[in-house]
Amino acid sequence: MAGRSDYQIPEKPRPKPEIQVRPDEHMTIMTRNTSLIDLCEANDPLAWTEFLHRYGEMLVSFARQVGLSDREASDVAKATILAFGDALRDHNDIAEQSRVRIKQLLRDIARKRVLAVSRHDSSDGSSSARVWIGQAHIGNSVREEAMFDLEWQRACLRRAMDMVRAEVGDQTMSAFEQYVLRRQPVGEVAQDLNTTPTEVYVAKTRVLRRIQASLVVIQAEE
Amino acid sequence: MSECASSFQMMSFARGDLGRSATQAIDAHIETCQTCAAAIAESDVHERLVEALRESEASRCDNENAVAMFEAARAAILAALLDRS
Ligand SMILES: [Zn+2]
Numbered sequence: 001m002a003g004r005s006d007y008q009i010p011e012k013p014r015p016k017p018e019i020q021v022r023p024d025e026h027m028t029i030m031t032r033n034t035s036l037i038d039l040c041e042a043n044d045p046l047a048w049t050e051f052l053h054r055y056g057e058m059l060v061s062f063a064r065q066v067g068l069s070d071r072e073a074s075d076v077a078k079a080t081i082l083a084f085g086d087a088l089r090d091h092n093d094i095a096e097q098s099r100v101r102i103k104q105l106l107r108d109i110a111r112k113r114v115l116a117v118s119r120h121d122s123s124d125g126s127s128s129a130r131v132w133i134g135q136a137h138i139g140n141s142v143r144e145e146a147m148f149d150l151e152w153q154r155a156c157l158r159r160a161m162d163m164v165r166a167e168v169g170d171q172t173m174s175a176f177e178q179y180v181l182r183r184q185p186v187g188e189v190a191q192d193l194n195t196t197p198t199e200v201y202v203a204k205t206r207v208l209r210r211i212q213a214s215l216v217v218i219q220a221e222e
Numbered sequence: 223m224s225e226c227a228s229s230f231q232m233m234s235f236a237r238g239d240l241g242r243s244a245t246q247a248i249d250a251h252i253e254t255c256q257t258c259a260a261a262i263a264e265s266d267v268h269e270r271l272v273e274a275l276r277e278s279e280a281s282r283c284d285n286e287n288a289v290a291m292f293e294a295a296r297a298a299i300l301a302a303l304l305d306r307s
Contacts, residue, residue, distance in 0.1 A: 048303050052296055060292045061285045074291035078299050085303045154278040161275070180272055181279050186260075201259035202252050208268045209238060211275070 037102060041088050052081065058155035059110055063117075065147045072117050080110045107148045114144075160214035164207055171195065175203035226258050227251065236267040 036054075039047030059080050063073035084106060165173050171193055178189040179200050190197045227235070227248050234240050235248045252259040282289075 043304055045300065045304060048300055052299060056292050056296070056299075057282075057285075057289050060288045061281060064285050064288050070288035070291055073285070073288040074295065077292050078295055081299060082302055082306075085306055089306060153274070154281060157275055157278045158282075181276055196256075198253070198256040198259045201256070201263035204263040205236065205252065205259070206249075208271060209236075211271065212238065212268075 037088070040085075048085075054155065054159060055106060056081065057158070058151040059106065061154070062110055062148050062151040063114055065151065066114055066144055068114060068117060076110065076113045076117055079113045080106060083109045083113070103152060107145065110148065111141075111144055156215060156218050157211075159218055160211045163214040163217075164210040167210060168203075168207060171199075172203040172207060175200045176207040180204050180207075226255060229261065232258060232262050233265060233267060236262050236265055 036047055036050060040051055056077055059077035060073045063076040064070070068076060087105065087109070175189055175193055175195065178184045178192065179186055184192075186197045186200050189200050193200075231240070231244070231248065235245060238245075240248070248258070248262075252262060
């Protein structure tokens with residue numbers, strides 16, 4: 001159903017890339033992220049699972065930021081991802097251009113979906129879009145793009161955290177979360193985790209250095 | 223490294239500007255020296271990153287309900303995506 005895609009791209013027939021992945025190769029490929037979109041295009045369930053994990057929350061957050069209700073934001077994220085799936089299936093060249101276009105594509109589709117929801121919501125009074133009428137940013141392209149970029153950056157940070165979480169031990173991550181993210185005093189964290197202040201300090205330094213390294217990898221993919 | 227590093231070395235370490243052997247030496251040193259471990263951890267080298275991480279976590283709390291609704295629909299979304307090929 002080509003008509004379901006929000007994002008229209010001129011037809012440019014190209015041979016579909018041949019992707020053959022053994023089950024045990026998935027994690028390696030996911031970690032390297034050489035071809036998440038290629039794998040989504042090949043309808044790989046794990047690739048789509050990763051896609052939902054990577055972009056679902058940020059799309060929900062974006063829709064909330066521009067003024068939609070919880071339910072509407074969830075629906076917009078769902079509709080955006082399904083429309084992206086349609087666009088990917090209908091236009092093979094998206095996979096080839098994904099490194100530069102995935103963010104732009106998701107942003108354009110999400111903005112259209114937000115607009116559609118806010119227009120549809122006109123009478124029942126349930127939408128926060130109306131409650132927030134003075135503050136909502138729907139239709140303001142500059143604000144919407146800035147908000148999308150912010151949510152995109154936050155998604156990159158969360159992904160970097162996930163990558164680091166998989167590399168360091170639970171104790172290190174807990175120390176980091178308590179001391180750095182929740183600003184608990186170092187002595188309190190050390191006591192809580194039955195460790196020393198030195199280890200808490202080291203956890204902070206190591207996790208931050210790894211997050212920075214992960215962000216370099218993530219940004220290189222964009 | 224048994225002796226404490228200079229503050230310049232420590233900040234270079236925190237920024238990731240040191241070579242591999244110097245990095246490893248300081249990395250080993252801070253495991254046993256609370257003074258250096260604290261000096262590096264409490265420096266403002268990563269201040270912007272830390273602020274961004276805190277903001278990201280805070281926004282996560284703000285959108286908890288909406289994300290939970292999305293997560294509840296995750297299996298159906300995945301099925302719809304796979305069904306469309
Ligand atoms: Zn020292």
